[in-house]
Each structure stands twice: as structure tokens, then as C-alpha cells.
Amino acid sequence: MMRRWVARPEAVMPLVSILVVLGAFGCSPLLNGKPLQVFDVYNALQGFAQLGLLALAIGLTMIAGEFDLSVVGTYALGGMLAVQLGAKSPVLGVLAALGAGAAVGLVQGALIARLRIASMPVTLATYIALLGLTYAMSGGLSKSYPNSAATLWVDQSLGGVFSPRSLLTLTAFLIAAAVLGFTKLGRELRAIGSDRRASRVAGVRVDRRLIAVFTISGVLAALGGALLSYSYASANPDPGLQPLILAAVAALLGGVSLAGGRGAPLGVLAGALSVAVLAQIVAVTALPDFTTQLLYAALLAVIVAIESPGLRASLDRLRARHADG
Amino acid sequence: MTAADSTRPAPLRLGVSTVGLAVPLLVLGAVAMTTHRFLSLDNARAILASSAFVGITAIGATLVMIAGSGVSLAASQTATVVAMFFLATQQLGLAAAVLIALAAGATLTALQGAIVGYWHANPIVLSIAAGFAIGGATTWFSGGTPVYPRTRAFDVLNGTPFGLPLAVYVLLAVTLLAELTLRRTTAGRQMYLVGENRAAARAAGLPVGRVTVIAWACFGVCIALTGVFLASFTTSATVTLGGTLTLDAIAAVLVGGTAITGGRGSALRTLGGAVLISVISDVLLLRGFSTGIQILVKGILVLAVVVTVHLRTTRGRQ
Numbered sequence: 001m002m003r004r005w006v007a008r009p010e011a012v013m014p015l016v017s018i019l020v021v022l023g024a025f026g027c028s029p030l031l032n033g034k035p036l037q038v039f040d041v042y043n044a045l046q047g048f049a050q051l052g053l054l055a056l057a058i059g060l061t062m063i064a065g066e067f068d069l070s071v072v073g074t075y076a077l078g079g080m081l082a083v084q085l086g087a088k089s090p091v092l093g094v095l096a097a098l099g100a101g102a103a104v105g106l107v108q109g110a111l112i113a114r115l116r117i118a119s120m121p122v123t124l125a126t127y128i129a130l131l132g133l134t135y136a137m138s139g140g141l142s143k144s145y146p147n148s149a150a151t152l153w154v155d156q157s158l159g160g161v162f163s164p165r166s167l168l169t170l171t172a173f174l175i176a177a178a179v180l181g182f183t184k185l186g187r188e189l190r191a192i193g194s195d196r197r198a199s200r201v202a203g204v205r206v207d208r209r210l211i212a213v214f215t216i217s218g219v220l221a222a223l224g225g226a227l228l229s230y231s232y233a234s235a236n237p238d239p240g241l242q243p244l245i246l247a248a249v250a251a252l253l254g255g256v257s258l259a260g261g262r263g264a265p266l267g268v269l270a271g272a273l274s275v276a277v278l279a280q281i282v283a284v285t286a287l288p289d290f291t292t293q294l295l296y297a298a299l300l301a302v303i304v305a306i307e308s309p310g311l312r313a314s315l316d317r318l319r320a321r322h323a324d325g
Numbered sequence: 326m327t328a329a330d331s332t333r334p335a336p337l338r339l340g341v342s343t344v345g346l347a348v349p350l351l352v353l354g355a356v357a358m359t360t361h362r363f364l365s366l367d368n369a370r371a372i373l374a375s376s377a378f379v380g381i382t383a384i385g386a387t388l389v390m391i392a393g394s395g396v397s398l399a400a401s402q403t404a405t406v407v408a409m410f411f412l413a414t415q416q417l418g419l420a421a422a423v424l425i426a427l428a429a430g431a432t433l434t435a436l437q438g439a440i441v442g443y444w445h446a447n448p449i450v451l452s453i454a455a456g457f458a459i460g461g462a463t464t465w466f467s468g469g470t471p472v473y474p475r476t477r478a479f480d481v482l483n484g485t486p487f488g489l490p491l492a493v494y495v496l497l498a499v500t501l502l503a504e505l506t507l508r509r510t511t512a513g514r515q516m517y518l519v520g521e522n523r524a525a526a527r528a529a530g531l532p533v534g535r536v537t538v539i540a541w542a543c544f545g546v547c548i549a550l551t552g553v554f555l556a557s558f559t560t561s562a563t564v565t566l567g568g569t570l571t572l573d574a575i576a577a578v579l580v581g582g583t584a585i586t587g588g589r590g591s592a593l594r595t596l597g598g599a600v601l602i603s604v605i606s607d608v609l610l611l612r613g614f615s616t617g618i619q620i621l622v623k624g625i626l627v628l629a630v631v632v633t634v635h636l637r638t639t640r641g642r643q
Contacts, residue, residue, distance in 0.1 A: 121631040129624025136617025300454030310444035312407030
């Protein structure tokens with residue numbers, strides 16, 4: 001039983017992580033003595049909105065066996081473009097961000113797919129360049145966003161717990177899940193991620209799919225950045241690596257493997273919700289900030305342990321010796 | 326056939342990519358020469374000084390990349406915690422403090438190397454986990470407040486013998502040591518082989534785990550050296566001291582032309598990469614471009630080199 005679970009981490013990991021985290025969230029009143037508020041749920045979902053699109057962006061590239069570091073650069077650029085061009089019309093700002101994200105993703109995807117080059121160094125370079133571009137656009141300073149109507153709109157409470165921002169993020173996940181689940185695209189992406197040469201031979205249009213994945217990844221990251229800067233009413237030229245790392249953690253918790261070929265959007269959704277709720281638990285129970293970092297470290301340690309072929313082999317050897325003795 | 330041979334492609338095959346490398350370098354040279362104040366001793370010093378901190382870590386990262394473990398994303402956090410150890414142990418004397426710092430850096434990083442080498446863990450996931458653990462623990466123990474030293478024995482490290490910061494000499498020494506390790510020692514030769522093809526190296530009976538640990542331990546020592554210099558330079562250590570070290574170091578390694586897939590590259594190339602990044606930033610600065618443009622150009626440079634190196638190596642194989 002246990003072994004079969006470990007063999008299918010993409011289904012078990014997101015389920016276990018979301019259940020554990022939600023359980024802990026439900027139990028948090030035991031720690032601080034205050035009952036959970038509807039507002040806490042709203043806050044957790046806001047955290048999810050901040051992280052979700054980035055997690056989906058990086059998760060999709062990871063399923064296809066790539067790792068798109070540049071999403072956090074696109075995220076910063078999208079936020080900056082939306083703030084600078086969307087003062088009059090927020091929709092125009094978002095469209096500009098989406099266009100830039102698509103262009104960045106398209107160029108990167110074309111480079112990576114056509115030249116068959118590793119995505120990590122390419123996207124690292126793009127990340128640095130995009131950061132520079134965002135810096136240059138803003139003079140290195142945060143840019144405030146004067147359109148308070150848009151700021152109020154994206155974060156208004158819908159049904160107590162949702163906001164347009166978190167609903168949009170959720171919708172993106174559901175669309176991705178539907179497209180990958182009900183068309184052959186999902187299987188193709190996983191095939192590209194697990195064995196690229198074989199999927200080419202089998203007739204999958206690998207290059208096109210890769211370019212599309214990177215383009216979508218750019219669009220999602222830019223949308224996430226634009227919505228975030230509307231919400232904060234300002235755009236930060238350098239978000240640092242933290243958003244990227246958290247998005248990767250969400251994807252990994254969601255059962256996506258860095259080796260590629262495994263995972264699904266609904267898993268990433270569970271992973272992103274877990275990360276967001278975990279941060280909210282730490283906030284609600286007033287634990288010190290570093291607790292979040294240590295919890296993430298512990299979760300990743302579990303993932304490392306599950307995913308390490310060598311560790312599993314040595315555990316098997318131990319068990320065999322035990323059975324013999 | 327050794328890995329060193331494969332880093333030197335045959336001269337006839339280089340047409341396009343040699344031009345692709347030579348032209349931008351010539352353009353850069355021309356722009357630099359015509360930039361006011363570029364050709365001065367002070368400016369040369371500034372360039373070397375600004376490449377030293379990142380350069381030292383980049384040399385260590387080169388070994389890890391050559392040995393095929395790709396990259397570690399925990400360099401900033403490790404440098405920060407080492408800096409704190411260094412400042413908190415100043416009263417034991419400079420030598421003891423430096424040794425403790427180096428031991429801490431080597432241990433923290435070699436542990437990750439062991440998990441990558443023996444258990445085949447994914448280095449990116451593992452180093453993200455390590456980054457969280459180290460960063461969280463650092464905040465926990467420091468209480469989130471800066472660490473100040475009780476004595477200032479470290480002032481020696483800020484010295485500038487013969488007009489150059491001490492860190493520059495350390496960078497050159499580390500580069501030389503790393504290059505000698507890679508070329509002349511068994512462990513160094515094995516790093517290339519493990520990086521070139523891990524499965525084949527294991528099948529051939531090479532100690533893959535041990536080689537990986539050695540590469541990561543060297544990386545840890547290099548990160549620790551950077552941490553020590555950062556601490557001496559800023560004279561206090563906060564949890565954000567490491568800053569953008571992680572990616573800056575990777576960028577320098579990549580600009581040097583070391584391939585992320587492992588098996589090829591050299592410490593000297595990384596030194597070249599670190600200096601090249603500093604030269605370009607310096608030229609842009611002297612010509613009055615903003616920080617943003619400097620970062621933008623750095624990114625484009627990394628991209629250009631990565632693509633060129635990739636084209637060269639794949640063409641060499643066909």
C-alpha cells in the first residue's frame with residue numbers, strides 16, 4: 001500500500017499536503033485561543049492569488065521538463081508596465097503586461113525549443129535582463145499606482161472569502177486543468193517532459209508545444225505581476241527571488257517533478273493553496289516569521305526524500321537486510 | 326580522450342561562433358578604449374575590486390557545475406550565516422574566526438553535496454530547502470537583528486596591499502588553486518568525468534558520491550570566503566547580507582562559458598567571466614548609464630554567451 005503511494009507522488013503529495021495544511025489551519029485556534037475568522041480565509045486566498053499564477057506558470061514549464069526562472073522577471077515587468085500604462089485604463093495596463101509577457105515567453109521558448117538548449121541558463125539570463133529593464137523603466141524606485149478605483153476593485157470581497165484577484169487566479173487554474181485534462185495536450189506535455197526524443201519520434205510537435213508553454217508561462221506571470229501591483233497600488237522593480245522560490249515550492253508540493261514528465265494543474269493548485277495557507281497559519285498564530293521558512297524547508301526535505309532514487313534504494317537495501325537478519 | 330580535450334574544439338569548425346565571440350569583444354574593446362577615464366590604474370583597480378566578492382563564490386560554483394550538479398540556490402543564505410559566525414567569533418582572534426567561518430561554510434555546503442552525490446537528490450530542490458533552513462535558522466538565532474563584532478580584528482581583511490583590495494589577491498589565489506585542482510588532481514579530473522556522464526562514471530567505478538562532496542565542499546569554502554569579506558566590508562551582518570550573490574555567481578560562471586550540463590569549463594574562464602561582467606558594468610557606468618541598463622546588458626551578455634557556447638559544443642559533437 002505504502003509503496004504504491006510513494007510510486008505515485010503526483011496524486012498523493014498535493015492531496016496530503018493540502019489536507020495536512022488545512023487541518024493545521026483548522027486547529028490553529030487551539031494554539032492562539034482565537035476562533036478562525038472568515039477574514040483569515042480571505043487573507044489566505046489573497047496570498048494564494050499573489051503566488052498562484054506564478055506557480056502555475058513555473059509548474060507548466062516543469063511538467064514539460066523545463067525550469068523557467070524568468071517568470072519572476074516577467075512578474076516584475078508586468079507589474080511595472082501595468083502601473084505605468086494603466087493609470088487611466090487598468091485594462092490597457094493589464095493588456096500591455098500580457099503582451100510583454102507573451103513576447104518574452106515566445107522568444108525564450110523559440111530559443112530553447114529550436115536550439116535545444118537547457119532552459120535554466122537561458123531563463124536566468126532573461127531574468128537578469130528583465131530585472132534590468134524594469135529597473136531602467138522605474139529608475140530603480142517603486143512606482144505608485146494612482147488609480148484607486150482599480151485597487152479597490154481587485155481586492156473587493158466577493159462572498160466574504162474571494163476577491164476578483166483570487167477568483168481570476170482560480171479560473172486560470174481551472175482553465176489549465178480543463179485544457180490539459182480533456183485534450184491530448186496534457187499527455188503530450190508530460191511526454192515531452194519525460195522523454196523528449198521518444199515524443200518527437202511518436203509525432204508530438206515538440207517545438208511548437210514548448211514555445212506555447214513558455215508563452216503561456218510568460219502571460220501568466222505577467223498577469224500575476226499586474227494584478228499584484230494593482231492590489232498594492234505600486235510596482236516594485238525588484239521583487240527578489242522569494243516569489244520564484246515560493247512558486248517552485250508550490251509546484252513541487254503539487255506533485256510536479258523538476259525532472260519533468262509529471263504533474264497536473266490541479267496538483268499545482270493544491271500546492272499553491274498549501275503554501276498560502278501555511279503562511280496564513282503562521283500569521284494567525286503569531287509565530288515568528290522564520291517559522292514559515294523552517295516549515296517550507298521541512299516540506300521540501302520530505303520532497304527531496306521521496307524523490308531521491310538513491311535514498312529509496314538504500315532504504316530498500318536496509319529493509320532487505322532487516323528481513324534477512 | 327579526456328574532458329579537457331573536449332573543451333578545446335577543433336580549430337576548423339569554429340567559423341561562425343568564433344566571429345560571434347570576437348566581434349562583440351572587439352566592439353567592447355573599442356568602446357572601452359574610447360571611454361573617458363577607462364584606461365586608468367584607478368579604474369582597473371575598481372574593476373578588479375568589484376569582481377572579487379562575486380568572483381570567489383563563482384569559482385566554487387564552477388567546480389559544482391563542472392561536476393554536473395548544476396547549480397545551488399543557497400549561496401546567499403550560506404554567505405550570510407558564515408558572515409554572522411565570523412563576526413560573532415571575532416574575540417577568538419582573526420585566524421580562529423576565519424577558520425570557523427570556512428569550516429561552517431564547507432560543512433553546510435558539503436552536506437548538501439553528500440545528499441546530491443550519494444542519494445542523487447535534485448540539487449535545485451535540495452538547495453532551495455537548504456536556503457530556507459539556513460535562512461530560517463539564521464533569523465531564529467540572530468533574532469532578526471544585525472550581528473555586531475566585539476572587536477575589529479577583521480580590519481586587516483579590508484587592507485589594500487600594493488593598492489589592490491585583499492579580496493582580489495584571494496580571488497586570484499582561489500582561481501589558481503581551483504584550476505590546479507581541476508587539471509592536476511585525481512579528484513579534479515574525476516569532476517569532469519562525473520559531470521560529463523554520471524551513469525558512465527558510476528559504471529566505470531568512479532567514486533561519484535565522494536567527487537560530488539569534494540566539489541561542493543570547495544564551493545562551501547569559496548562561499549565562506551565571500552561571506553568573510555562581506556562581513557569585514559560591511560562590519561555588521563544582517564539576514565539580507567548575502568543579497569544577490571546566488572545568481573550573480575551563476576551568471577559569472579555562465580559568462581565564462583562553463584556549460585550548465587557539466588563536464589566542461591574551467592576556473593580561469595570563470596575568472597574571465599567575472600571580470601568581463603565588471604568591465605561592461607564599468608564602461609556603462611563611466612558612460613553614464615543607469616543601474617537598470619547595466620543589469621539589462623549583463624542579462625543580454627549572459628544570454629549571448631550561453632547561446633554561443635551551446636552552439637559551439639553541439640556543432641563540435643556533430
